[in-house]
Amino acid sequence: MHELKIENIHVAYGKKAVLRGISLTVKKGEIVALIGPNGAGKSTLLKVIAGFLKPSHGQVWLDSNDLTPLATHERVGQGIAYFMQGGKVFHNLTVAENLEMGSATLSALERENGITAVLEFFTNLKNLLDRRAGLLSGGERQVLALAMVLIRRPQVLLADEPSVGLSPKLVHQLLEKIHELNRTWGTTILLVEQNIREALNIVHRAIALINGTAIAEIDEAARWLQGNALEKLFFGRIEHD
Ligand SMILES: Nc1ncnc2c1ncn2[C@@H]1O[C@H](COP(=O)(O)OP(=O)(O)OP(=O)(O)O)[C@@H](O)[C@H]1O
Ligand SMILES: [Mg+2]
Numbered sequence: 001m002h003e004l005k006i007e008n009i010h011v012a013y014g015k016k017a018v019l020r021g022i023s024l025t026v027k028k029g030e031i032v033a034l035i036g037p038n039g040a041g042k043s044t045l046l047k048v049i050a051g052f053l054k055p056s057h058g059q060v061w062l063d064s065n066d067l068t069p070l071a072t073h074e075r076v077g078q079g080i081a082y083f084m085q086g087g088k089v090f091h092n093l094t095v096a097e098n099l100e101m102g103s104a105t106l107s108a109l110e111r112e113n114g115i116t117a118v119l120e121f122f123t124n125l126k127n128l129l130d131r132r133a134g135l136l137s138g139g140e141r142q143v144l145a146l147a148m149v150l151i152r153r154p155q156v157l158l159a160d161e162p163s164v165g166l167s168p169k170l171v172h173q174l175l176e177k178i179h180e181l182n183r184t185w186g187t188t189i190l191l192v193e194q195n196i197r198e199a200l201n202i203v204h205r206a207i208a209l210i211n212g213t214a215i216a217e218i219d220e221a222a223r224w225l226q227g228n229a230l231e232k233l234f235f236g237r238i239e240h241d
Contacts, residue, residue, distance in 0.1 A: 002062050002079060002155040002188055003028050004049070009058035011044055018044050018212045019055070026156070031182045031189040033199040033206040041212035042192045043085050046158045049190070050082035051075045062156065073105075079155030083162055085192075087145030091134030095125060095144055098133050102148030114151035121181070122147050139170040143177075150181070156188045157181070163195055171195050175202050 004026040011019040018041040026032045034042050047053040049060050051072035060067045067075050076082075089098050099118070103111040119126050122143050128136065133144060146162055159178065163171040175195070179202040181187050193199035200206060207217055 004156050004188060004190065005061040006045070006049060007059045007061070009045065009048055009055045009060075011041070011048060011053065011055050019048070020212060021058075022209070022212070024207055026188055026190050028188055029182070029186055030205065031179070031191060031203045033196075033203040034190060034192045034209060035194075035196050035199065035206055036209035037211075040209045042209055043160055044212075045209070046082065046160050046190070046192060049158055050080060052082075076152070076154075079152075081149040081152065081154035081157045083146055083149050083157065083159040085160040086164070087142050087162070089133040089136075089141055089145050089148065092132060094130050094132055095136070096129040098144055098148060099151065103151040106152065111151070114153060117153060118147040118150050121150070121185075122177070139166050139174070142166065142174065146174075146177075153185065154187065156190070158190050160192045161194060162191075163193065163198075171198055175199065178202065 005024075007023050009019050009022045010017070022041075022045060024032075034045065036042050044053065048055050048058075049067075051067070051070060051074075055068075058068075062078055062080065065078060067078060067080070070078070090101060093101065099115050100111070103114050106114060124140070125143060125147060128140060128144075133141060136144060142162055142165075146159070149157070157178075162178065163174045166174060175193070175198050178189065178191065182189050182202075191199060191203065196206075205217060
């Protein structure tokens with residue numbers, strides 16, 4: 001288990017400043033939700049942490065290691081896993097082949113152990129090993145994409161909307177699985193999630209990112225789940241459960 005810390009991150013696309021001095025910490029073993037309206041900069045922040053985007057200012061730390069100068073694959077080596085928005089699987093390959101691809105740079109033994117571990121965790125995938133990923137249901141495909149980034153048993157999981165496009169029941173099941181991952185594997189998780197009420201049920205804390213500038217910490221999930229405090233925060237965005 002590791003602590004993830006980001007300090008004073010600034011990102012601009014051209015002249016448009018998206019993140020203006022964002023700092024946050026995800027403590028060892030915590031699940032923290034990063035919430036905020038569309039375009040707030042949530043995916044941008046995850047890309048910075050994963051190393052796909054270089055900030056103009058600021059640092060990313062894993063415990064006392066400064067990850068800021070490291071390339072994406074070096075961060076993977078340090079235990080950071082990144083579930084990209086939309087998930088990423090190879091549609092023409094089978095589930096088994098996708099799992100192999102997700103662990104291509106591991107030794108044969110590490111790969112076998114990793115794949116065994118994710119199949120024990122996502123038991124439904126065991127019955128789908130020979131199916132082409134393009135033929136999976138949306139929910140099965142999201143689970144496969146998640147399994148692929150977990151083969152290395154990462155210390156930290158950055159998950160960008162893993163439940164997007166799923167029915168309410170499948171959203172609930174997937175988030176429960178992420179909760180279980182945190183409890184049983186001890187994975188430290190930063191979760192971007194649009195299903196805020198579902199997310200608040202499984203996280204220790206939530207951080208709201210509004211227009212890439214303000215951050216409000218929400219640590220009393222129960223209070224936020226009552227009344228319309230959340231809707232107010234999101235400028236009138238209403239969720240129907
Ligand atoms: N490569 C890019 N070039 C220019 N602008 C970009 C680029 N990527 C993102 N943006 C802009 O930066 C802002 C933040 O985008 P980002 O994807 O981080 O938002 P988000 O909070 O993840 O939104 P969503 O909830 O819709 O996924 C948006 O206004 C977006 O249009
Ligand atoms: Mg996004």
